[in-house]
Amino acid sequence: MTTQAAPPSPHFNSLGQFFREVYRRSRVLAVTGWIHVVLLAGMLVISPFDSRLVLGINPWIKPIKFAISIVIYVWTVAWLLEYLRLSSWAKKIMSWGISISMLTEIACIAAQAARGTTSHYNVSTPLDAAVFSIMGAMIANNTVFVLVLLIFFFIRSHDVVRPYLWGIRSGLVIFLAASAIGGVMIIHGSHSVDVKDGGPGLPIVNWSTKGGDLRAAHFLGLHALQVLPIVGFLISRRRSWTTSQKTAYIFAISGVYVLVIGFLYFQAIHGLPLLRR
Numbered sequence: 001m002t003t004q005a006a007p008p009s010p011h012f013n014s015l016g017q018f019f020r021e022v023y024r025r026s027r028v029l030a031v032t033g034w035i036h037v038v039l040l041a042g043m044l045v046i047s048p049f050d051s052r053l054v055l056g057i058n059p060w061i062k063p064i065k066f067a068i069s070i071v072i073y074v075w076t077v078a079w080l081l082e083y084l085r086l087s088s089w090a091k092k093i094m095s096w097g098i099s100i101s102m103l104t105e106i107a108c109i110a111a112q113a114a115r116g117t118t119s120h121y122n123v124s125t126p127l128d129a130a131v132f133s134i135m136g137a138m139i140a141n142n143t144v145f146v147l148v149l150l151i152f153f154f155i156r157s158h159d160v161v162r163p164y165l166w167g168i169r170s171g172l173v174i175f176l177a178a179s180a181i182g183g184v185m186i187i188h189g190s191h192s193v194d195v196k197d198g199g200p201g202l203p204i205v206n207w208s209t210k211g212g213d214l215r216a217a218h219f220l221g222l223h224a225l226q227v228l229p230i231v232g233f234l235i236s237r238r239r240s241w242t243t244s245q246k247t248a249y250i251f252a253i254s255g256v257y258v259l260v261i262g263f264l265y266f267q268a269i270h271g272l273p274l275l276r277r
Helices: 014-027 027-049 061-081 089-113 125-156 162-188 214-222 224-234 241-268
Strands: none
Touching: 014 027, 014 061, 027 061, 027 241, 061 089, 061 125, 061 224, 089 125, 089 214, 089 224, 125 162, 125 241, 162 214, 214 224, 214 241
16 A cells, blocks of 8 residues: 655765665666666767768667666666565566666667667678567566566555655556557567658757657657656655645646657657658
8 A cells, every 4th residue: 555654755965875875776776777887988988989870870879879778767767666665586586687688788789889780670680680689578578577567566565655656657657658669660670650760860869850750759758767756756745735636747747748759659650750850
């Protein structure tokens, strides 16, 4: 059952205190995040000296973006696990499962970047197909663990007030929906619609400016896992609102978030770019 007392909310005077708290909550996920930080630093150093292009951009851009995203993701999961009243072994299984999935994923992406080829949707050779299959298996494995995490936040005891809890639940649900969009991209064989992957795109994210691009909806959905729990936490601290009002606000904000993702997906699947240039 949900408790009504607010969970401890440590105030950090430095980033060092924040990192120590993440490490305390899950050593495995904390270390996994730092491994990705180290990989990120190495790729940032290497990329300016690599003149090759893969789909029109530096081959290290994709693994750099994935490394950043994975750092945020594994540290978020480490933070959320603290609130579940689970045995230490159950939390370790989830931490190790997610960590192995993410480490394997980034290894595959970085290896393909080093080879100067694409990692996603690449089945041009038996090796490329095997790498892509491994990546798909790891993403499926990670999705299962996130689904289990969501189920636990519905059926197990937790140290979270209701508005914050619904922010977490909403973030996990939308994260899983965004994972399904990733599945659509795999079935489609590309992230672009009505244009080939690798054409003109927006700065940094490289989302297509000539046709539809499913990555916009996918990206926004995945990061609901950070946005909605943070919003839920902030709303839960408003003393002038009742618990019912706070929870209603979370539902409303989550609903708007879903509508935006739905719009981006509808736009992309019909071959329309987010921004045309």
